[in-house]
Amino acid sequence: MWGWLMGELVSGSRRVPLRTVDVAGESGYSVQQVRDLERLGVIPPAARSSNGYRSYTPLHVHALRAYRGLAAAVGPVTARRMLAELRTETIAEAASAINAVHVRLAREREEALRAQQALRAIQAEANATEFEHESDAMTITQLAGALNVRPSTLRFWEQEGLVTPERVTSLQARRYGLSAIRAARIVAALRGTGYSIPAVREIMGSLHQLDSLGRTQHILQQHLDQIATRTVALLRAGADLAAVVGDHGS
Incomplete structure (x- = not known):
């Protein structure tokens, strides 16, 4: 029941605050890995409440899932760089960067x-x-x-x-x-x-x-x-990459 509910929260358009443990469960990473990947810039910094607790959004889950697929396709270093750039690029630029990975694998x-x-x-x-x-x-x-x-x-x-x-x-x-x-x-x-x-x-x-x-x-x-x-991993990351790019462009 909880897994279904969390899936609804992540896939829906509502911006429901998520705890670190929630994001970890949905992304497949451990709590410490989520914090480490945030520190490395894989996901945007989480909002902090007055008591210091992190507050995430579904976008963070999408970014973590996208990173998993990208890391398998091009390696963790390139994946970290790409995700950081995708958050600042236009939709056209981001789509071109993702397409370039597909082209590279095909080559x-x-x-x-x-x-x-x-x-x-x-x-x-x-x-x-x-x-x-x-x-x-x-x-x-x-x-x-x-x-x-x-x-x-x-x-x-x-x-x-x-x-x-x-x-x-x-x-x-x-x-x-x-x-x-x-x-x-x-x-x-x-x-x-x-x-x-x-x-x-x-x-x-x-x-x-x-x-x-x-x-x-x-x-x-x-x-x-x-x-x-590597190609299958990139394909699986497609929907999450689209969510990251679409959030930036919206």
Whole structure:
């Protein structure tokens, strides 16, 4: 009965004063977390009565719920910054900021899917190739063009121990055989999805056999699953974000 009544108070248009314990119960946070998040600026400062007790409104509950979803989607630091900005922006500006998060998640998903496709192509090539021919090798310029990166990027990957070319001329020109080309393509795929150099190095260290490409595919699938979870969290926060933005604009 109490949960139903509180839901009516939060979802309705009436501004019924709420205690800290009420807000905690409705938002899913503890009383101390509500106070901490108020101190961090996630929610507006609560009104104080003459005896010092905090007095909240349904807007505070909406803001806390919105923060939960935003934090899951973009991280707590970015979520705190966004909520603080949403309270001062116009409706158009706030809607644009929220839409940008959706776009960012969609872009991350597209990049991860492209990486998966690239790794499948690499696996297919590896399974179809029994011998490495001289004509299969690439120069640094050719490989950079094929990967749509700069030659300096390939040299950086070499310095980091991610890709190891051969040097076959008196001028020490680089020559990339099939194994080096495959490694460069895997590095490009992982970097394209946002993996850091240390993370890529760890993954590449395990790719001593072609079967290990399956592990990389598994890592990318985990990344896709995480993006999906973050997207759902943002969708769940939608109504509460709308309440925060709508309150400011009203």
